[in-house]
Amino acid sequence: xxxxxxxxxxxxxxxxxxxxxxxxxxxxxxxxxxxxxxxxxxxxxxxxxxxxxxxxxxxxxxxxxxxxxxxxxxxxxxxxxxxxxxxxxxxxxxxxxxxxxxxxxxxxxxxxxxxxxxxxxxxxxxxxxxxxxxxxxxxxxxxxxxxxxxxxxxxxxxxxxxxxxxxxxxxxxxxxxxxxxxxxxxxxxxxxxxxxxxxxxxxxxxxxxxxxxxxxxxxxxxxxxxxxxxxxxxxxxxxxxxxxxxxxxxxxxxxxxxxxxxxxxxxxxxxxxxxxxxxxxxxxxxxxxxxxxxxxxxxxxxxxxxxxxxxxxxxxxxxxxxxxxxxxxxxxxxxxxxxxxxxxxxxxxxxxxxxxxxxxxxxxxxxxxxxxxxxxxxxxxxxxxxxxxxxxxxxxxxxxxxxxxxxxxxxxxxxxxxxxxxxxxxxxxxxxxxxxxxxxxxxxxxxxxxxxxxxxxxxxxxxxxxxxxxxxxxxxxxxxxxxxxxxxxxxxxxxxxxxxxxxxxxxxxxxxxxxxxxxxxxxxxxxxxxxxxxxxxxxxxxxxxxxxxxxxxxxxxxxxxxxxxxxxxxxxxxxxxxxxxxxxxxxxxxxxxxxxxxxxxxxxxxxxxxxxxxxxxxxxxxxxxxxxxxxxxxxxxxxxxxxxxxxxxxxxxxxxxxxxxxxxxxxxxxxxxxxxxxxxxxxxxxxxxxxxxxxxxxxxxxxxxxxxxxxxxxxxxxxxxxxxxxxxxxxxxxxxxxxxxxxxxxxxxxxxxxxxxxxxxxxxxxxxxxxxxxxxxxxxxxxxxxxxxxxxxxxxxxxxxxxxxxxxxxxxxxxxxxxxxxxxxxxxxxxxxxxxxxxxxxxxxxxxxxxxxxxxxxxxxxxxxxxxxxxxxxxxxxxxxxxxxxxxxxxxxxxxxxxxxxxxxxxxxxxxxx
RNA sequence: GGGCACGUAGCUCAGUGGGAGAGCGCUCGCUUCACACGCGAGAGGUCGGUGGUUCGAAACCACCCGUGCCCACCA
Numbered sequence: 007x008x009x010x011x012x013x014x015x016x017x018x019x020x021x022x023x024x025x026x027x028x029x030x031x032x033x034x035x036x037x038x039x040x041x042x043x044x045x046x047x048x049x050x051x052x053x054x055x056x057x058x059x060x061x062x063x064x065x066x067x068x069x070x071x072x073x074x075x076x077x078x079x080x081x082x083x084x085x086x087x088x089x090x091x092x093x094x095x096x097x098x099x100x101x102x103x104x105x106x107x108x109x110x111x112x113x114x115x116x117x118x119x120x121x122x123x124x125x126x127x128x129x130x131x132x133x134x135x136x137x138x139x140x141x142x143x144x145x146x147x148x149x150x151x152x153x154x155x156x157x158x159x160x161x162x163x164x165x166x167x168x169x170x171x172x173x174x175x176x177x178x179x180x181x182x183x184x185x186x187x188x189x190x191x192x193x194x195x196x197x198x199x200x201x202x203x204x205x206x207x208x209x210x211x212x213x214x215x216x217x218x219x220x221x222x223x224x225x226x227x228x229x230x231x232x233x234x235x236x237x238x239x240x241x242x243x244x245x246x247x248x249x250x251x252x253x254x255x256x257x258x259x260x261x262x263x264x265x266x267x268x269x270x271x272x273x274x275x276x277x278x279x280x281x282x283x284x285x286x287x288x289x290x291x292x293x294x295x296x297x298x299x300x301x302x303x304x305x306x307x308x309x310x311x312x313x314x315x316x317x318x319x320x321x322x323x324x325x326x327x328x329x330x331x332x333x334x335x336x337x338x339x340x341x342x343x344x345x346x347x348x349x350x351x352x353x354x355x356x357x358x359x360x361x362x363x364x365x366x367x368x369x370x371x372x373x374x375x376x377x378x379x380x381x382x383x384x385x386x387x388x389x390x391x392x393x394x395x396x397x398x399x400x401x402x403x404x405x406x407x408x409x410x411x412x413x414x415x416x417x418x419x420x421x422x423x424x425x426x427x428x429x430x431x432x433x434x435x436x437x438x439x440x441x442x443x444x445x446x447x448x449x450x451x452x453x454x455x456x457x458x459x460x461x462x463x464x465x466x467x468x469x470x471x472x473x474x475x476x477x478x479x480x481x482x483x484x485x486x487x488x489x490x491x492x493x494x495x496x497x498x499x500x501x502x503x504x505x506x507x508x509x510x511x512x513x514x515x516x517x518x519x520x521x522x523x524x525x526x527x528x529x530x531x532x533x534x535x536x537x538x539x540x541x542x543x544x545x546x547x548x549x550x551x552x553x554x555x556x557x558x559x560x561x562x563x564x565x566x567x568x569x570x571x572x573x574x575x576x577x578x579x580x581x582x583x584x585x586x587x588x589x590x591x592x593x594x595x596x597x598x599x600x601x602x603x604x605x606x607x608x609x610x611x612x613x614x615x616x617x618x619x620x621x622x623x624x625x626x627x628x629x630x631x632x633x634x635x636x637x638x639x640x641x642x643x644x645x646x647x648x649x650x651x652x653x654x655x656x657x658x659x660x661x662x663x664x665x666x667x668x669x670x671x672x673x674x675x676x677x678x679x680x681x682x683x684x685x686x687x688x689x690x691x692x693x694x695x696x697x698x699x700x701x702x703x704x705x706x707x708x709x710x711x712x713x714x715x716x717x718x719x720x721x722x723x724x725x726x727x728x729x730x731x732x733x734x735x736x737x738x739x740x741x742x743x744x745x746x747x748x749x750x751x752x753x754x755x756x757x758x759x760x761x762x763x764x765x766x767x768x769x770x771x772x773x774x775x776x777x778x779x780x781x782x783x784x785x786x787x788x789x790x791x792x793x794x795x796x797x798x799x800x801x802x803x804x805x806x807x808x809x810x811x812x813x814x815x816x817x818x819x820x821x822x823x824x825x826x827x828x829x830x831x832x833x834x835x836x837x838x839x840x841x842x843x844x845x846x847x848x849x850x851x852x853x854x855x856x857x858x859x860x861x862x863x864x865x866x867x868x869x870x871x872x873x874x875x876x877x878x879x880x881x882x883x884x885x886x887x888x889x890x891x892x893x894x895x896x897x898x899x900x901x902x903x904x905x906x907x908x909x910x911x912x913x914x915x916x917x918x919x920x
Numbered sequence: 921g922g923g924c925a926c927g928u929a930g931c932u933c934a935g936u937g938g939g940a941g942a943g944c945g946c947u948c949g950c951u952u953c954a955c956a957c958g959c960g961a962g963a964g965g966u967c968g969g970u971g972g973u974u975c976g977a978a979a980c981c982a983c984c985c986g987u988g989c990c991c992a993c994c995a
Contacts, residue, residue, distance in 0.1 A: 021955065190993095208992090215995085249995060297994050305995060314993040374995090388993090420924060424990070427923080431991090518990080553932085555988085575957095586943090589933085591925060592989075596932055598944045601957075605943095608957055616954030685934080685942075700954080789961085796961045802950055881939070888938090893975030902938060902976095909939080 017752065018619060023611035023745055025576025032747045033148055041762045043157045044091045046503035054090035055508035056082055057492045057541075058154060059516050059524070060162060062101035064108055064139040067146035069550045069558055069595065070517055072568035073588060075152045076581040077515050077547055077680060082153055083740040084675045085512075087765035093508050094153060095495050097160030098140060102484040103197045103381045106443040109135050125442050132443050146569060151577050151743045153761065158504075160495040162487045163445065170494035171487045172448045172462045174535060179449075179460045183397045184437070190309075190316040191436050193389045195334040196382020199440040200393050202483060203433065204523045206386055208375040213251040217301065217368030218360060220262060221245045223278040223287065246271075246279055246290070247367055249301035251374060252311075253360065254352040256281065257340045258329040259288055261307035263318060266292035268303055282365050283356065284341060286327075293318050310390050326390055332440075334387060349387070394438035394447065394480065401530040402432045408539050414529055416544045417678050418590040421518060428522055437483045444481030451476055489527035492540035499535075509536065513543040521546065545678045549592045550584070558595070566595055578742035579604035585680040585741060586688075606688050607745040610738065613696050614731055614749045621646070621724045623709035626717035646721060648728035648753075650772055653719055654706070655817040657726050658777035660699040663690065664730055669768040671737055687738050695734060698785060702821055703727070728753065733766040784818035787849035791826035794847045797866040804861070805829040809841070811919060812852020828854070848874040851912070852919045871920065878917045885910045 036042065044053070056078050061071060078094065086092035109132050110120055120128045140161075147154060160167060178184045191200040222244050246262055262279045264271040271290075279288040288307075295318055296305045309319025310328040319326060329340035336344045336352045343359070344352045360366050377386035406429035408414045409422060416422045438447065450459040454473025459465065464475055487494070492511050496504040510532070516525060525544055532540030551557060552564035559565055571580045582603025587593045621627065627646060652658045667690040674683035706714050706723050713720065732753050739746040739760050750760035800806055808828040810819055823830045843855035845867040856867070885906055888894050895903055 022957075023955095251995075295994085300994055312993075312995080314995080317993075375992090377993095424924070428991075522991095549989090551988095587933085594932065596943085598932070602943060605955095605957055608955065612955035612958090614954090619954080681934080689942085696955085697959085701959095704954095793961060796949070799949090802960080803952075884939075888976080891975060894938095895975080897975050898938075906938085 017615050020615065021612070023576075023608045023748075025578065025607070025744065026573070028748045029149070029151075029577055029744050032744050033151065035759060036153065036747075036761055037148070037156065039759055039762065040157075041086070041759060042094070042153045043155050044093045044507075046507035048091055048507055050507060050509050050511075052090070053092065053507055054082070054085040055093045055095060055511040056513055056515070057095040057495060057511050058097065059514070059520075060097045060099040060160075060488065060491060061143045062104050063098040063136050063161065064101070064105055064142075066142050067150070067568055069566060069568050069584075071143070071147075072150060072571075072580060073550055073584045074515055074517070074547060075147055075150045076584050077545070077588070077678075079150070079152045079581070079743070080585065080675060080680060080683070080740040081513060081515070083743060083761065084672075084765060086153070086761070087736070087739065087763060089764065091507070093155050095160070095492075095508070095511070096144070096147075096154035096156060096158070097162070097491075097495055098143065099484060099488060100136075100161065100163040100444060102439055102441050102444040102481060103199065103201075105132060105136070106441050107197065107382070109443075120442065128442050149569065149572055149577060151581065153743075162484070162491075162494075166497065167487065167490075167494050168445060169462070170490050170498055171445045171482065173499050174490060174531065175448055175482070175486075176460055176462055177535075178396065183400060184394060185397070186392065186394050188390055188392050189395065189436075190311075190313050190388050191391050191393055192377065192379070193332060193387045193391065194379035194382050194384060195332075195387055196379050196384035197439075197441065198332065200391055200436050200438065201379060201381060201386075202436050202485075205380045206377045207380045209378050210373060211376045212371060212373050213376075215249055215251050215301075215368075215370050215372035216253050216357065216360075216366055217247050217249050218253065218256065218282070218306075219245045219247050219365045219367050220279040220282060220288070220306075222274070222290075223280055246274065246304045247302045248304050248306040249368075250306060251372060252353070253356045254336070254340075254344070254349055255308045255311045255329065256306055256356065257284060257336070257344060257352075258308045258310050258327040259286070259306045260309060260319065260325045260327055261322065262288050262290045263293045263296050263305045263307050264290065264303060265296040265298045266294065268296075268298040270298075271303065282363060283343075283359055289322075289324075291318075291322050291324075293321065311388055313388055316388075316390070328390055330387055330389055332389070332391070393436050394449075395434045396437050397434055398432040398530075401534055402429045402526075404533045405429060405526060405529040408529060408533060413542070414539045414544060415542065416546065418546065420590075421521060421544075421546050425521060425526060429526065435483075437486050438478075438480040439483055440479075441481050444484060445487055446481050447478040449478035451478065485523055485527060488524055489531040490535075492528060492532060493536050509540070510538050511541045513545055514541040515545040515547060517549050518546045519549070543678075548588045548590075550587065551592055551594050553595050553597070555594055571600060575600050575604040576607060576744070578607045578744050582606060582684050582688075582742055585684040588680050602688060603684075603742065606691060607742055609696060610691055610735065610742075611745055611749065613691070613700060614735070614753065616700065617707075617727050617731055618752055620707040620709060621727065624707070624720045624724060625709070625713045627720050627724050646724045646728060648732050649725045650729050650769075651722035651725045653715075653722045653726075654703075655777055655780055656699055656702040656821070657723070658774045659781035660694065660730055661726070661772045662774040662778055663694050664733055665768040665770065665772050667694075668733065668737055668766055672765070672767070675740065684741050687741060691734065691738075695730070698781075699730075701825065705824070736760060736763060736766045780814065780818055783814055783850045784821050787812075787815070787822050787854070788825045790849050791822070791828065791847055791854055794845075794867065794870060795827070797870050798845075798862040798864060799866070800827075800862055803827070806856060806862075807831065807841075807858040809843070809855045809857060810852070811843075811846075811855045812849055814851045822854075826854075846871060846920055848878070848916060848920050850916075852916065875917070875920055878913055878920065882910065882913045882917065885913065 058078065059074065082092055082094045113119055144159065175184065192203065192206050194201045248262065250256065259281050264274060274290045275292045277290045279290060281288055295314060307315045307318050307324060309316050309324050310326040311330060327339055329337055330349060331337040334349060336347045338345050344355055347355060379386055406426055409416060409425055416425060448460060448462055450464040452468035452471060452473045452475055455468060455471040457468050457470035459475060467473060468475055493505060493509050496502060496509050498505055514525060528540045532538060556562060556564050568580055579600050583600030586599040586602065587596050650661050652661055667686060670686055671683050703723065708714055735746045735749050735753060747760045805827050806829065808830060815822060819830060822828065841857045843857060844859040845856040845864055847854040888906055889910065
């Protein structure tokens with residue numbers, strides 16, 4: 007690579023990893039490489055593919071995208087490196103309501119409106135809008151480092167995709183699953199469209215519950231006591247009292263209902279009430295739905311404006327009187343007095359009118375759930391409308407079975423039951439939307455006769471009468487097209503090579519809020535139309551909340567922009583942070599975790615920089631390499647083949663530890679355990695590689711005259727160190743791709759990208775338990791001696807004369823001496839045997855005896871020793887207690903008992919030594 | 921009304937049957953020739969409560985208290 011030596015050169019002066027400088031350069035190399043675009047070959051079972059949850063085309067990257075992008079990219083990069091043909095399917099969603107609302111808002115600012123422009127011009131404007139803003143989020147994904155296949159970006163409204171949508175609609179219509187019906191729907195006055203049940207959110211609100219008296223028609227049909235005056239408030243007499251929080255809907259009442267088993271009112275059934283203000287005659291009916299214990303147990307029935315009442319109405323064949331229109335205002339049927347008023351105005355007016363007539367017999371403050379549109383935020387107005395529906399039961403059954411049988415695995419699995427319960431109770435889906443932006447239904451009406459054509463390409467004229475056809479105005483719910491995402495993006499309904507190579511996909515990663523809205527429907531549609539599940543796993547990731555636990559939202563001012571965070575800390579840091587935060591439940595955004603990621607990137611950068619600069623200066627190692635006349639600027643890997651060539655105990659130790667982190671990280675990624683994958687990496691780099699291994703080998707990396715050992719020793723160390731660094735950098739790449747790619751360009755002589763390099767695998771032959779035990783022992787000892795030094799105020803740099811009075815330090819005495827700043831006197835590392843000790847420091851397997859008290863505050867030593875003794879005695883007492891307990895010795899597993907015995911022996915030895 | 925989670929150090933969270941952990945914050949010390957976005961050492965916890973299972977419980981079970989989320993057509 008032409009710029010590599012330049013960058014090698016300035017490695018010396020770059021004491022920090024600078025994401026802002028590195029990231030654009032690395033991202034450009036990735037995109038040029040073509041690594042993210044796999045040729046469609048082979049079978050999906052052997053390949054690895056992920057379909058991105060398509061972001062809204064005009065949206066921008068929020069924290070949820072950033073988290074999910076990081077998760078998917080870890081998976082995709084990992085499997086790509088693991089050698090699978092890997093495709094991350096990219097695209098955006100046309101997002102009907104959201105996009106249309108955005109453009110409408112812009113039009114209003116221009117002083118015009120969609121109605122003024124007309125449908126054709128409006129749709130053209132939305133496409134224009136999409137051209138302008140549609141690439142933002144894709145560019146933002148690039149900044150995150152997401153390794154999507156950018157060369158084959160899809161859009162849910164592009165031509166091929168539309169063909170798939172039409173094919174599915176036509177098929178389902180012909181199979182009788184799609185039908186048209188006049189039904190009560192969730193009318194969203196904000197988007198001026200029906201929406202589905204799943205797009206409704208309930209909010210708790212405080213309203214007034216009014217009790218209203220309706221008179222019974224005098225003397226009619228009843229055997230009850232009707233002799234009294236109609237205005238009597240006696241419930242059993244000439245009136246009923248209903249309760250409502252929506253008095254304005256009474257104008258549409260067509261019945262009064264009581265529970266059939268309610269003794270109090272049985273005699274009223276069959277009689278007639280008179281609707282106040284209107285005068286309509288309302289039959290008193292009996293229906294199981296009514297709850298006798300609520301209010302008076304008498305219910306007004308408004309079939310046109312309440313879903314429950316709608317059902318009652320269908321059961322009893324009641325009239326439907328629509329008093330509220332799609333514009334959210336009272337209709338003509340509400341009567342002259344109220345027509346044209348908004349719902350809220352009408353409520354006040356109706357209450358005032360009723361009050362005037364003395365019909366309000368009670369008012370109380372009442373808290374209840376009120377439906378709101380999740381899309382527009384406006385209150386839902388249930389009303390009857392002619393819409394298109396999809397019957398779901400027949401689709402849901404196989405989709406439920408797929409999850410029950412494990413062909414689709416939901417991770418974490420506590421969502422499984424929620425999914426199955428929902429599938430079991432599934433209801434028809436209202437799929438038509440009164441919007442202009444979306445897939446227009448492939449339904450054509452004859453203007454002359456009633457004939458209806460549903461087809462991908464309609465006939466010129468009506469097949470029944472030859473009349474002219476006009477297409478349905480409505481478009482499909484956006485989720486209808488999203489439901490086809492995993493296969494429509496790959497060219498379905500054609501049998502394309504893409505489809506063969508990448509469908510079914512491996513995993514779908516998403517937040518749980520769209521489990522029903524989207525995931526369930528993809529499974530249904532995938533099974534119905536491809537005969538296969540669309541993905542083997544569903545991974546449900548955390549929702550990131552604001553640091554204070556509230557929802558992250560723009561309107562609350564609690565949102566944190568991931569791009570700001572990337573600018574501040576780097577993409578690696580943000581990715582690491584989000585992955586480290588994520589868990590099986592919702593989590594608060596943790597700025598600390600992002601900073602931890604930034605620290606890790608910087609640490610890895612500096613560790614590699616240090617190692618490379620030192621290796622380059624090792625006498626003999628780089629000499630005579632014609633490719634690199636100036637070794638300090640050279641890429642040392644061209645002279646030294648990275649390989650595990652352990653010469654010292656610390657080499658055996660780090661190689662062994664490396665194998666463990668290699669195996670753990672791979673397993674964690676495959677188990678979707680991202681936080682432990684990320685944090686495990688951090689621990690390895692900090693607590694093993696940098697804090698100990700690099701510190702221990704520093705003398706062996708001395709350059710020039712201070713150089714140690716033979717040329718072979720130095721070469722072996724260089725090879726080992728390069729092997730460890732290369733493995734670590736490759737291992738970490740899926741989590742922190744930028745810094746690792748940058749370092750790879752210095753660690754690898756070929757100029758190849760790390761993103762396309764093989765993922766390192768654990769080599770069990772390098773696992774070395776003995777080395778681990780020995781090295782962990784000396785680490786513990788170093789830490790204890792350092793603690794002692796601190797407590798006796800030993801000057802930081804000063805050597806303290808000492809002797810190791812403990813076994814098991816034969817290979818590590820020099821390490822202990824140097825890192826704990828001990829002067830062990832003789833070359834054997836054991837220290838002066840005859841000199842009396844002035845202080846004892848407890849270490850594993852014995853003590854370190856201090857031989858000189860100069861300038862030390864030994865009183866602290868005594869305190870420390872006493873504390874160590876107390877701790878040891880405490881532990882011994884605990885273990886002894888356990889072992890003297892007959893139940894433990896008899897019932898605990900043998901190896902546990904054996905372990906406790908061994909521990910006791912060791913602890914007693916240490917006590918003795920102290 | 922039904923369901924699913926959660927409660928561990930000041931904060932945010934790991935830890936699922938055998939000696940209480942991490943990051944940040946805090947205290948003390950270090951311009952140690954990779955990194956001061958650094959290094960070293962420390963202080964800090966009756967693991968929400970009660971009861972049970974077990975030789976042994978932060979972990980398993982029951983109940984209670986507290987918090988969050990999802991589903992649900994009781995006006």
